[in-house]
Amino acid sequence: MTITLYNGQHIQTTDALVAAFEKATGIGVDVRNDDEDVLDAEIIAEGARSPADVIFTENSPALEYLQAKALLAPVYRSTLEHTPARYNSPQADWVGISARVSVIIYNPGLIQKNALPTHVLELADPRYKGKLAFAAGETDFQPIVTSVLRTYGKAATLRWLEGMKTNAGSHVYPDNETISTMVNRGVVALGVVNQYYWYRMRAEIGASNIRSRIAYFAAQDPGYVLDISGAGILKSSRHKAAAQRFLAFLVSARGQEIIAHSISFEYPIASGVKTVQPETPFAELKPNPISVGELGTGSQAISLLRDVQLL
Amino acid sequence: MAVLALPLAFLLTESAGAGVSNVWHLIWRSLTASLLWNTVRLTFVVTLLCAVIGTLAAYGVERTDLPGRSIWAVLVVVPFAIPDFVVSFGWSSISTWVQGFRGAVLVMTLAVYPLVYLPVAASLRGADPGQEEIARSLGAGRVKTFFRITVGQARRAILGGCLLVALVILAEYGAFEILGFQTFTTEIFTEFNIVDTSVACALSLVLVLLSLFVLAGESVSGGRGRLGRTGPGAQRVLTRSHLGRARLPVLLGYSLLVLAALGVPIGSSVYWIFEGGAHALTGASLASAALHTAGYSLGAALVATAMALPVALLVTRHPGRLHLFLERSTFLVLAMPGLVVALALAYFTTRYADSFGYQTAPLLVLAYSIMFFPLALVCVRASVAQSPVSLEEVAASLGVRRLPALVRVTLPLVAPGVAAGFCLVFLSAVTELTATLILIPTNAETLATQFWAYQQNLSYGQAAPFALVIIAVAAVPSYVLGRFFDRLPRRGHAQAPVVVT
Secondary structure (H helix, E strand, O other): OEEEEEEOOOHHHHHHHHHHHHHHHOOEEEEEEOOHHHHHHHHHHHHHHOOOOEEEEOOHHHHHHHHHOOOEEOOOHHHHOOOOHHHOOOOOOEEEEEEEEEEEEEOOOOOOHHHOOOOHHHHHOHHHOOOEEEOOOOOOOHHHHHHHHHHHOHHHHHHHHHHHHHHHHHHEOOOHHHHHHHHHOOOOOEEEEEHHHHHHHHHHHOHHHOOOEEEOOOOOOOOOOEEEEEEEEEOOOOOHHHHHHHHHHHHOHHHHHHHHOOOOOOEEOOOOOOOOOOOOOHHHOOOOOOOHHHHOOOHHHHHHHHHOOOO | OHHHHHHHHHHHHHHHHHOHHHHHHHHOOHHHHHHHHHHHHHHHHHHHHHHHHHHHHHHHHHHEOOOOHHHHHHHOOHHHHOOHHHHHHHHHHHOOOOOHHHHHHHHHHHHHOHHHHHHHHHHHHHOOOHHHHHHHHOOOOHHHHHHHHHHHHOHHHHHHHHHHHHHHHHHOOHHHHHHOOOOHHHHHHHHHHOOOHHHHHHHHHHHHHHHHHHHHHHHHHOOOOOOOOOOHHHOOOOOOEOOHHHHHHHHHHHHHHHHHHHHHHHHHHHHHHHHOOOOOOOOOOHHHHHHHHHHHHHHHHHHHHHHHHHHHHHHHHOOOHHHHHHHHHHHHHHHOOHHHHHHHHHHHHHHHOOOOOOOOHHHHHHHHHHHHHHHHHHHHHHHHHHOOHHHHHHHHHOOOOHHHHHHHHHHHHHHHHHHHHHHHHHHHHHHOOHHHHHHOOOOOOOHHHHHHHHHHOOOHHHHHHHHHHHHHHHHHHHHHHHHHHHHHHHHHHHHOOOOOO
8 A cells, every 4th residue: 555645744754654554554655845835735736636635734734725626535533643633734734744934033143132023014114125025925924914814804905015115125035945945045034934944054054153033923923834734635536545644743742753853854743752952942932823724825925925926 | 739739729729718908917016027037138148148158068069179189079069958946956055146137148148058069060961061161272261261161051040049048048947946037938837726727828928929939030140141052972081170279268168168058967966965965865776767758759850850951951842831831830839838838738539539649658658759849950950941842852863763753862852950959858848847747647756857856855865876977878879979070070981082173
């Protein structure tokens, strides 16, 4: 028995999870890697004959999108119960597996810590003109826009995006990797990223080459957003029982320990397992309590980003 | 032809799903104007630079007594096989100056000038050097001879190469992502990023429209005059023009070009191997990825050149309107992002062919062949245009049937173009990523997918060896091609010692 996994998550961590699952169950897993958005597009193009049994993504909107297209099958309740309910699909079509959090990355050589914004709206303040970087097209940025939209409404969100666009100027980058590198090299003073990019960069280039730091937004600020990574089973899958076992493994203590010790630097969120790496423990994070259902597919955020021509 | 049309059919079907007013609204806004401006000025500047660099480099190797010609002939081709994202990464890690428009111009020129170099070199190889000598003997200076005769002989190849450069830049994505430069294609990828296939497809149609303009421009400026001569099989040994005092500056120029196009990416890869985090290599080994890459790329190069030969013969020998139109239309695929081609194949095979061949090696090879068919066509066509139809007619009058005549007369004459086309397709396939990720057989890996996997995770130290092996794999056909070109005139001389002069 072999199932096919469309994987949008970090390849090394997924490989470790798959190896442990194969050993524990004897079920083989064929992994196909790509960006989660491309995997979504691929599944939609393949339609009812998609070879995929399971899809594993970095962010919830990619799963919500497939769910909205009625392409996902329900996940077993016994699996969902391992993860706190607010991190699962409201329709029980996918299960939350790990999390990361939005932070500010800054270069202390260019900006003092006490001069950093603590509220997300301040990013549009003229005092950050020429100093700010962000990635408007990155899937990690849309949840922040959705969160601001839910808190302050459409008009204020549009004004805020216009301000950020003006402040960033030519520092609107295509992705978070570029933001992290540019801030670390002193090309730009601060940027908005997810926490794991900074940890990955530090692991890769060595602590001695790190010229940047990370800072958190104020507690419950709309810019302080948890992104949930999750997995779902395709309605078209012909190996649903085996696929269910794979999802159950991902949220088991064993699977979550693998994530906790991986080089993904993400927070495990199921079975009570705690991270060993990011310096702020998960329990001490104070994100905006917006739910994955409210974050949705991100389509409203996209339409606002288009209105201000960031997309 | 039908296969080549699949991506376009997919684009039309999908963009219809976005709704006409929605698409119209997205296209008619100021962001589109600024993306258009970025795309157009970049395409223009890079195409011009590539035309100059590619033609001069080819002239130096093919027609002068440049020292170390056979080595330069390999070194100037290899940069095309370095993934553009590796070149950008190498440069942008050296200096923050390499960013935005100037960064994009620098990186793209260094990455794609071989698209002009190869067809031009092949065409100079097949052209009659005697014309240059006659011009010189009639008192024209070296510079005048170069512009009046050499450029004239290679005109179709130069224009064809420029066409390829322009179309490739229209579809480029990875390099601009790293350099932070926005074009139409980066925007299309952003739209795919937000899982909005229909809008992305609609924007791709604008890209197709842009490439129609490029194609129209090329048709207007080229294609007149007959380039064939009656004695190509009887070419005598070429007297190369003496560089004389120009030798040192010319050598310096070649060294700078190779240093910039090859040295920087190799240097930064080596740097990352030593500086990057020390993780054990996981996943498929370098050797297995290299074998997959070489196998798929060889297959694609074979299929694409095999398809290009009849098309080139047809449009050159029987240049009717319909034939020319069909030939031109195949170029559109070059300006379509690989992602679109792959999604189109996924769509049609799973829906209409019972998933036949989906995610297997043959379909991946077919996808490469579709995507890079125009590269083969340009090279083959430039050579076919130089091989005179009268020789085939002579063969026919001597009672040789058509197919044997093709094999014995035409094929040897167009061999340089076929070889150059084979090489270009192979080099492009080696670095292809976006379509590969979708269509590759499950559990197989190529060098490009492995590089991507590590680079995605900021594991540059682990990604770098794959970049180096890509360069090594690419050097093989470039070297073989250089050797092949070197042997050509001598063979011609031996076969037909009757000199036409």
